[in-house]
Amino acid sequence: MPKSPAPRFSFINKVSASNKIPRQINRNLIFNQIRTRQPISRADLARVSGLQRSTVSLIVEDLLRERWIVEGSMGRLPRGRRPTFLNLNGQRSVLALDIHPSQTTLAVMDLSGKLLSHNLIVLPEDPQKVIAAIVDAIGKMIAANSDRSFDGIGMSVPGRFGLQLKESNLGKSIFAPNISWPIGQIKSRVEEATGLPVVVDNVANACALSEVWFGESDGMHDLVMVSVSEGIGTGIFANGRIVRGEGGFAGEFGHVQLDPNGLPCSCGSRGCWETVASNRAGMRYYAEIANKPSPAFEVLLGLAAAGDPAGKESIEKMCIALGRGLHMIATALAPTEIVVVGDITPLWHLVGPLIEAEMRRRPLVKVPRLRPAHEGNKARLRSAVALVMNENLL
Amino acid sequence: MPKSPAPRFSFINKVSASNKIPRQINRNLIFNQIRTRQPISRADLARVSGLQRSTVSLIVEDLLRERWIVEGSMGRLPRGRRPTFLNLNGQRSVLALDIHPSQTTLAVMDLSGKLLSHNLIVLPEDPQKVIAAIVDAIGKMIAANSDRSFDGIGMSVPGRFGLQLKESNLGKSIFAPNISWPIGQIKSRVEEATGLPVVVDNVANACALSEVWFGESDGMHDLVMVSVSEGIGTGIFANGRIVRGEGGFAGEFGHVQLDPNGLPCSCGSRGCWETVASNRAGMRYYAEIANKPSPAFEVLLGLAAAGDPAGKESIEKMCIALGRGLHMIATALAPTEIVVVGDITPLWHLVGPLIEAEMRRRPLVKVPRLRPAHEGNKARLRSAVALVMNENLL
DNA sequence: CCCTGTTAATATGACAGATGAACTAACCAT
DNA sequence: ATGGTTAGTTCATCTGTCATATTAACAGGG
Numbered sequence: 001m002p003k004s005p006a007p008r009f010s011f012i013n014k015v016s017a018s019n020k021i022p023r024q025i026n027r028n029l030i031f032n033q034i035r036t037r038q039p040i041s042r043a044d045l046a047r048v049s050g051l052q053r054s055t056v057s058l059i060v061e062d063l064l065r066e067r068w069i070v071e072g073s074m075g076r077l078p079r080g081r082r083p084t085f086l087n088l089n090g091q092r093s094v095l096a097l098d099i100h101p102s103q104t105t106l107a108v109m110d111l112s113g114k115l116l117s118h119n120l121i122v123l124p125e126d127p128q129k130v131i132a133a134i135v136d137a138i139g140k141m142i143a144a145n146s147d148r149s150f151d152g153i154g155m156s157v158p159g160r161f162g163l164q165l166k167e168s169n170l171g172k173s174i175f176a177p178n179i180s181w182p183i184g185q186i187k188s189r190v191e192e193a194t195g196l197p198v199v200v201d202n203v204a205n206a207c208a209l210s211e212v213w214f215g216e217s218d219g220m221h222d223l224v225m226v227s228v229s230e231g232i233g234t235g236i237f238a239n240g241r242i243v244r245g246e247g248g249f250a251g252e253f254g255h256v257q258l259d260p261n262g263l264p265c266s267c268g269s270r271g272c273w274e275t276v277a278s279n280r281a282g283m284r285y286y287a288e289i290a291n292k293p294s295p296a297f298e299v300l301l302g303l304a305a306a307g308d309p310a311g312k313e314s315i316e317k318m319c320i321a322l323g324r325g326l327h328m329i330a331t332a333l334a335p336t337e338i339v340v341v342g343d344i345t346p347l348w349h350l351v352g353p354l355i356e357a358e359m360r361r362r363p364l365v366k367v368p369r370l371r372p373a374h375e376g377n378k379a380r381l382r383s384a385v386a387l388v389m390n391e392n393l394l
Numbered sequence: 395m396p397k398s399p400a401p402r403f404s405f406i407n408k409v410s411a412s413n414k415i416p417r418q419i420n421r422n423l424i425f426n427q428i429r430t431r432q433p434i435s436r437a438d439l440a441r442v443s444g445l446q447r448s449t450v451s452l453i454v455e456d457l458l459r460e461r462w463i464v465e466g467s468m469g470r471l472p473r474g475r476r477p478t479f480l481n482l483n484g485q486r487s488v489l490a491l492d493i494h495p496s497q498t499t500l501a502v503m504d505l506s507g508k509l510l511s512h513n514l515i516v517l518p519e520d521p522q523k524v525i526a527a528i529v530d531a532i533g534k535m536i537a538a539n540s541d542r543s544f545d546g547i548g549m550s551v552p553g554r555f556g557l558q559l560k561e562s563n564l565g566k567s568i569f570a571p572n573i574s575w576p577i578g579q580i581k582s583r584v585e586e587a588t589g590l591p592v593v594v595d596n597v598a599n600a601c602a603l604s605e606v607w608f609g610e611s612d613g614m615h616d617l618v619m620v621s622v623s624e625g626i627g628t629g630i631f632a633n634g635r636i637v638r639g640e641g642g643f644a645g646e647f648g649h650v651q652l653d654p655n656g657l658p659c660s661c662g663s664r665g666c667w668e669t670v671a672s673n674r675a676g677m678r679y680y681a682e683i684a685n686k687p688s689p690a691f692e693v694l695l696g697l698a699a700a701g702d703p704a705g706k707e708s709i710e711k712m713c714i715a716l717g718r719g720l721h722m723i724a725t726a727l728a729p730t731e732i733v734v735v736g737d738i739t740p741l742w743h744l745v746g747p748l749i750e751a752e753m754r755r756r757p758l759v760k761v762p763r764l765r766p767a768h769e770g771n772k773a774r775l776r777s778a779v780a781l782v783m784n785e786n787l788l
Numbered sequence: 789c790c791c792t793g794t795t796a797a798t799a800t801g802a803c804a805g806a807t808g809a810a811c812t813a814a815c816c817a818t
Numbered sequence: 819a820t821g822g823t824t825a826g827t828t829c830a831t832c833t834g835t836c837a838t839a840t841t842a843a844c845a846g847g848g
Contacts, residue, residue, distance in 0.1 A: 014614055016444045017419035019804050019835050025411035026806085032407075043825055051410045052807055057826065080824025081814040160759065220408055222639050236727075238639070240407065243632045245616050245728025249760045250632075256722045257756055258652070268757040328650045332726060333630075334639025362651055363662040365554065366643045413806050413833055420835085437796055446836055451797065474795025475843040 023059070026051060030059045031068065034086050035112060035213075039072050041083030060086060067092070068111075088112050093145070095138060095153040095196070096384030098203075099183070101230045102296075105381060106137050108145050111389065113214045113382040117145070127181035134186065135193045142194065152197040152392050153190060154384025156206035157183060158233060160249045199387040203227045204251055205242050206383030207341045207373060208235030213386040215374035221336035224329050225373070226253075228322065228342035231266065232274040236333065253329055254278070273328070277321035279343060285314035297343055305347055315344075319351050323358020330359065330368050337369035341379045345372035417453070420445060424453045425462065428480050429506060429607075433466050435477030454480060461486070462505075482506050487539070489532060489547040489590070490778030492597075493577070495624045496690075499775060500531050502539055505783065507608045507776040511539070521575035528580065529587045536588065546591040546785070547584060548778025550600040551577060552627060554643045593781040597621045598645055599636050600777035601735045601767060602629030607780040609768035615730035618723050619767070620647075622716065622736035625660070626668040630727065647723055648672070667722070671715035673737060679708035691737055699741055709738075713745050717752020724753060724762050731763035735773045739766035 029049050034040055037048070042060055046053040063069045072085040088111045096107045107118035121137045123130050142150065187198045201209075208225035225235040232254030236243040243250045254274035255267045262271020275281060283294035286303075290310035294300055303311030326338055344351050348371075356370045373379035423443050428434055431442070436454055440447040457463045466479040482505045490501045501512035515531045517524050536544065581592045595603075602619035619629040626648030630637040637644045648668035649661050656665020669675060677688035680697075684704035688694055697705030720732055738745050742765075750764045767773035 014423070016423055017416040017835090019413060019416050019833085021419070022411040022413050022415050023805060025407060025415070029407055029410055041825075049410050053826065054808080054828080055806055058805085075825095077815085077824065079816060079822075081826075083825060222637070222644070234726075238637045238644075239633050239635045241633045243616070243637070243727065245632070245760070246730045246762065247728065247760050249728035250616070250726070252725045252728070252759065255757075256725050257718070260718075324651070324654075331646045331650050332628075332644070333637065334641065334643035334646070336640045363649075365646065366639070366641050368640065411806090413804080417834060435796075447797070448799080448837085449835055452834085471795070471844080473793075473845060475797075477796060 026055065027059050027062065030056060031063060034063075034069055035088060038087045038112070039075075039085035041075060041085055043083055045086075091147075091149055092151055093148045094151055094385045094388045095141060096381040097134070097138070097153060097155040098380040098384065099155060099157045099186075100203075100380070101158060104134070106134075106141055107381045107384075108141060108148065109382060109385045111151075111385065113210075113378075113385050115378055115381065116148075117141075118381065123181075130181040131186055131189050135190055138190060138194060150196055152199060152388035153194065154206070154387035155186065155190075155198065155200045156203045156380050156383050156387070157186075157200055158203050158227075158229065158231065159183065160202055160247075160252070197388070197392060199384075199391045201383075201387050202233060202235065202248075202251065203229075203380060203383070204233035204235035204341075205244075206235070206387050207339070207379050208237045208242060209386040209390055210379055210383035211339055211374060212237055213389065214382055215339075222333065224333060224335045224338050224368075226322075226326065226329070226338060226340050226342075228277070228340060228344060229279055231280075232278050232325070234329065236335075238333070238335070253325060256325075256328065258324065258328075273321070273325040277318055277325055279318075281321060282314050282318035285317045286310055289313050301343060301347055305350060315347075315351065316354060318344075319354035320358045322351075323355045323361070326355060326359040326370065327362050327364065330364055330366070334366045335368050337371065339371055339373050341373035348372040420449065421453050421456065424450060425457060428457075428463055429482060432481045432506070433469075433479035435469060435479055437477055439480075485541075485543055486545055487542045488545055488779045488782045489535060490775045491528070491532070491547060491549040492774040492778065493549060493551045494597075494774070495552060498528070500528075500535055501775045501778075502535060502542065503776060503779045505545075505779065507604075507772075507779050509772055509775065510542075511535075512775065517575075524575040525580055525583050529584055532584060532588060544590055546593060546782035547588065548600070548781035549580065549584075549592065549594045550597045550774050550777050550781070551580075551594055552597050552621075552623065552625065553577065554596055554641075554646070591782070591785070593778075593785045595777075595781050596627055596629065596642075596645065597623075597774060597777070598627035598629035598735075599638075600629070600781050601733075601773050602631045602636060603780040603784055604773055604777035605733055605768060606631055607783065608776055609733075616727065618727060618729045618732050618762075620716075620720065620723070620732060620734050620736075622671070622734060622738060623673055625674075626672050626719070628723065630729075632727070632729070647719060650719075650722065652718065652722075667715070667719040671712055671719055673712075675715065676708050676712035679711045680704055683707050695737060695741055699744060709741075709745065710748060712738075713748035714752045716745075717749045717755070720749065720753040720764065721756050721758065724758055724760070728760045729762050731765065733765055733767050735767035742766040 030045055033045055033048050042056050043053060046056045049056065067089050069086050070089045072087045075083040075085055090110055093108050093110045093116065096109050098105045104121045104123055105118055106121050108116040110116060119141065121134060124133050187200050191198045204225050204227040207227060208223060211223060211225060223237040227233045234251045234253045236251050255265065255269060255272045257269055257271050258273050259271035263275045264270045265272040265275045279297040283297055283300060286294035286300055300311055300314065304315040329338060359370065360367060424439055427439055427442050436450050437447060440450045443450065461483050463480050464483045466481045468476040468478055470476055484504055487502055487504045487510065490503050492499045498515045498517055499512055500515050502510040504510060513535065515528060518527050532547065581594050585592045598619050598621040601621060602617060605617060605619060616632040621627045628645045628647045630645050649659065649663060649666045651663055651665050652667050653665035657669045658664045659666040659669045673691040677691055677694060680688035680694055694705055694708065698709040723732060753764065754761060
């Protein structure tokens with residue numbers, strides 16, 4: 001990375017900067033390069049970052065001392081001294097909890113987002129017992145991995161939490177219409193029980209971060225992550241950060257009213273985008289078309305993939321509604337790419353073209369790249385790692 | 395400003411930071427404090443910025459040497475040495491050009507956004523002669539103010555320009571459906587003619603910046619600026635910067651399709667928000683209701699203010715449509731505040747409540763503050779100053 | 789008129805951190 | 819062995835902030 005585009009910090013800032021700031025920034029840079037390019041030598045880090053080899057060595061020394069990274073094998077070059085490869089410390093790991101109305105998963109992942117083990121958590125019927133069950137499952141998972149060291153617990157949840165300046169979470173759910181148990185207490189309860197720092201964030205925000213941390217996006221461009229499940233949530237990544245908005249409530253494109261005469265929505269409004277484009281909408285379409293109750297969404301997807309006419313038509317209707325919403329997002333934010341995560345992503349070869357065609361049917365000054373989340377099935381889990389790293393690493 | 399909320403630079407960055415970065419940031423901070431609090435002493439700057447007095451003195455020395463600021467009178471305190479007040483250098487000024495489909499204004503402003511003189515520019519009919527007329531007017535304005543020194547020319551235009559990493563402009567208009575002359579060449583033509591740096595930006599972006607630089611907003615919160623004129627443009631300020639999106643096309647909420655069966659729009663789509671909520675829409679409503687051609691929008695506003703039934707009804711319809719769009723923005727981005735700029739702002743006591751009521755008629759997790767632009771009539775001009783400062787000052 | 793207290797502003801040395809050049813280490817090919 | 823090459827470290831220098839000391843400038847009181 002040549003240093004040509006000199007960094008500009010010309011935003012209006014209210015806090016003064018000390019001379020530790022450059023180290024903070026450069027350390028971040030170096031760590032991220034190790035993360036994304038490991039194994040990599042100090043010399044290559046210097047080349048890639050634009051920093052001097054001496055500076056890189058100092059930063060690497062810090063990261064080694066704090067055990068974020070480890071020295072690995074030595075490389076072999078046609079000429080010259082052999083480089084020492086650096087890797088993320090594989091022993092450090094993160095607990096990832098993906099809370100989902102229909103299915104909650106707990107996993108152990110390492111800092112590079114590799115899935116080490118995972119379990120479905122069966123949540124009890126009684127809303128008051130859900131958190132206890134989660135705490136219990138987490139305890140067992142930690143016990144079963146006593147050889148590893150955990151840096152924290154990341155949770156992606158379908159709802160918006162109040163956030164403060166620091167990107168950490170107040171732990172108080174304010175807007176989670178698709179969850180029926182008292183999710184607001186989960187942060188404090190789990191922190192109390194495990195002693196580990198817990199970072200909670202909205203699924204879509206977390207997946208957006210995940211895409212930037214682990215995916216093909218490089219953090220330099222704008223990205224909107226659209227999470228399609230029971231409802232629709234979006235995470236907006238712009239200018240190198242998640243756009244959180246006042247109280248952390250940015251990204252509720254799902255509750256933009258597209259049709260004033262539309263169906264009532266769980267949020268209390270009617271005709272919201274998610275009433276026509278979510279999994280629930282797909283199932284409703286099926287029920288209307290086939291004139292019988294819809295099966296679970298995964299099953300419905302299977303029907304559509306197998307060529308069942310009612311199944312196909314209902315998924316198509318859903319895709320058209322999705323496309324219209326994506327046009328809204330593309331028009332409003334002109335992101336470089338829009339990434340979709342949800343149950344439909346495994347069937348992207350079917351739904352992707354439909355969604356994209358509908359998005360492009362209207363004029364669009366700049367057409368964003370549209371794609372499913374990188375490794376969609378792990379995206380929500382891995383986003384939890386991104387959350388913890390984003391919060392705790394620096 | 396106590397240093398308590400330690401600045402976090404934990405975004406994913408690709409450029410390394412040198413140890414000149416803190417100075418850059420602190421210099422910015424000090425300059426902005428002088429700008430917003432002038433006259434102010436070094437001691438107060440230290441208190442207000444959290445920096446040491448010695449550091450402040452060094453930075454002030456730089457700013458004085460570069461003539462950004464000047465030493466003014468001395469203060470008087472009940473006890474102790476008298477402070478030396480610092481002020482922006484009143485001699486430095488900026489040319490501000492507000493290009494507007496119906497009216498183009500050229501002004502001289504100082505760095506604090508004070509309007510020193512201004513002129514309407516009458517644009518010739520022939521599209522090919524417009525830029526020459528503008529260049530001519532600028533030349534005359536500079537000649538008439540030969541005692542002043544100009545730092546640059548800021549232009550706010552109703553359109554989106556291609557932008558690059560540096561927030562400067564490529565000078566090539568790509569999307570300006572409401573301008574009929576070749577605006578894309580304006581930057582290079584004017585730079586060539588005057589030798590001054592020219593910064594061009596979308597009206598809404600510029601006004602958003604202006605609000606942050608000169609208004610009551612402190613740059614710490616998110617803000618969406620909605621510019622209502624022939625069309626509707628929005629400028630999104632989040633995480634301390636304008637959200638520009640790929641190619642600089644973010645903010646086209648005006649072209650989100652709210653009604654698939656709506657009227658055709660200048661962008662080629664139909665049922666865009668701006669087809670129902672812009673000045674043009676207001677005039678169309680009047681023509682429909684009164685069954686006669688609408689007068690110019692300013693006149694229509696006057697009718698409404700004077701109590702003319704058709705005038706009132708048409709403006710009301712426009713306000714309702716505006717409110718619906720603001721609900722969309724509030725839902726999507728949850729900004730701390732939404733600021734409106736345009737011809738309607740002088741009548742805010744009439745239209746404001748209507749717009750806000752409609753915005754709040756639907757559920758909203760977080761209701762943004764809604765207000766007209768600070769000194770709405772000067773907002774577009776002053777935004778040009780913000781553009782130049784944002785671009786050239788540091 | 790000269791202390792004393794108080795506040796403003798500058799000077800100075802210590803510390804953090806990036807830089808670049810010099811240096812050492814390790815390897816290969818001849 | 820030797821020279822060439824690449825990796826990584828050491829060190830002096832520079833920029834910049836910070837804390838403290840010092841000087842400057844004022845008011846009020848004896």
